[in-house]
Amino acid sequence: MTENPEEMASEGPATEEAGSLLSLEEANALVEEHRGWAESIARSVARGWSLDWQSEGLDGAAMEALIFCSRRFDPSLGIPFRGYARRRIHEASTEAARQSKGWVKSTSSSQFERLAKEVSVELFELFPELRSGALPATLDGDGGSDKAVRASIRQLLVGATLVTTRQGLASSTPDELLDTKKVIGFLAFLEVIHQIILWRIYWDGDSMRSIASEWEMDELNVIREHIALIEHLSRAIQKDKSFEPLKIRPGLRARALEMKREKTVGPFTKLYTDQDKHP
Amino acid sequence: MSNDDKDKKSGVSGVKRTRKSAAISQVDALEEVTKVKKAGGVSRSSRSGLDGNTTQKMSFADREKLLSMVGEEAKKLFGKSKLPADQQKVIEEAVKMAIDSALVPESEEEVEK
Numbered sequence: 001m002t003e004n005p006e007e008m009a010s011e012g013p014a015t016e017e018a019g020s021l022l023s024l025e026e027a028n029a030l031v032e033e034h035r036g037w038a039e040s041i042a043r044s045v046a047r048g049w050s051l052d053w054q055s056e057g058l059d060g061a062a063m064e065a066l067i068f069c070s071r072r073f074d075p076s077l078g079i080p081f082r083g084y085a086r087r088r089i090h091e092a093s094t095e096a097a098r099q100s101k102g103w104v105k106s107t108s109s110s111q112f113e114r115l116a117k118e119v120s121v122e123l124f125e126l127f128p129e130l131r132s133g134a135l136p137a138t139l140d141g142d143g144g145s146d147k148a149v150r151a152s153i154r155q156l157l158v159g160a161t162l163v164t165t166r167q168g169l170a171s172s173t174p175d176e177l178l179d180t181k182k183v184i185g186f187l188a189f190l191e192v193i194h195q196i197i198l199w200r201i202y203w204d205g206d207s208m209r210s211i212a213s214e215w216e217m218d219e220l221n222v223i224r225e226h227i228a229l230i231e232h233l234s235r236a237i238q239k240d241k242s243f244e245p246l247k248i249r250p251g252l253r254a255r256a257l258e259m260k261r262e263k264t265v266g267p268f269t270k271l272y273t274d275q276d277k278h279p
Numbered sequence: 280m281s282n283d284d285k286d287k288k289s290g291v292s293g294v295k296r297t298r299k300s301a302a303i304s305q306v307d308a309l310e311e312v313t314k315v316k317k318a319g320g321v322s323r324s325s326r327s328g329l330d331g332n333t334t335q336k337m338s339f340a341d342r343e344k345l346l347s348m349v350g351e352e353a354k355k356l357f358g359k360s361k362l363p364a365d366q367q368k369v370i371e372e373a374v375k376m377a378i379d380s381a382l383v384p385e386s387e388e389e390v391e392k
Contacts, residue, residue: 037385044383044384047379120377123373134334134336134337135378136334148335149345150352157352157374160374161370164366182362
């Protein structure tokens, strides 16, 4: 995709099907205005993953996404262009980074870095607000206060712990399997509904929205429960012992009772039991 | 006691003549129902958080502080944990990478600071 404004003009007018109310000239003007900012996003992605933003193609991906967004931007919706485009540009830069030669290195000293990169990419899927430059919400605390920021960081750390636990299960070395079994042991103590929420998000890659939709409830119920779960796990990891399961919040109690009536077995309970039978 | 005497005691001064009630005048016509207009766009959208809390916007200026906090919180979280050191290192580094790559300076001035 081109970076040259003259060539951009030859790409044709924005179409109504694309939903943009901007003329081509206005869209191109937006691109010129925010070009430096889009490059900043590409540079930030490259910085986070120790890549070169130009030689690895992140600059082109960011420009492409910027142009894409300019063609589809509807100013009458009242959303600022940067708020609209940032996530898309960040996604495009991330994808370019993952496809780049610098992403996977062959030396053993980079193995740890490669694993960390893979986990960090998953964190963007689990906490998409990161792409908008925001930390995850917490259940309590003043947003922006030191306490709230630290609580958000803990959420990310626990999220990454679950991701590495899942990755560890795929590993073939007995030592690693033994270590991950301890984390599975924590998770097996949770209520069935909580196990299912974590399994579906971290193992199956489902969104909270799809879970809520399937359970015919407000997405906020699942979001709040997930945050409470992560904070609960954070305390369990800190103390290195499992304790009484987290109480189910009111929004999910009916569903949890239904699972009990159906005698649903928690996926981590099943996994833990299977590992005991077949070590 | 006569009724007049009772009235004097209770302070009743007299019975006034009933006022004539006004006749119901014409009912005002309903105003015309105007066509539904297009709703105004949201001027500022901050993601509505939970129980009133919003997601917390990160500032590039706080980059060093944020990355340092990741190290501090990881140390607290894994202090007593028996999670392997390698796994802890990957976790901490992954979170730092995610935060760092999400921090974008909004202006050139922010970069130069």
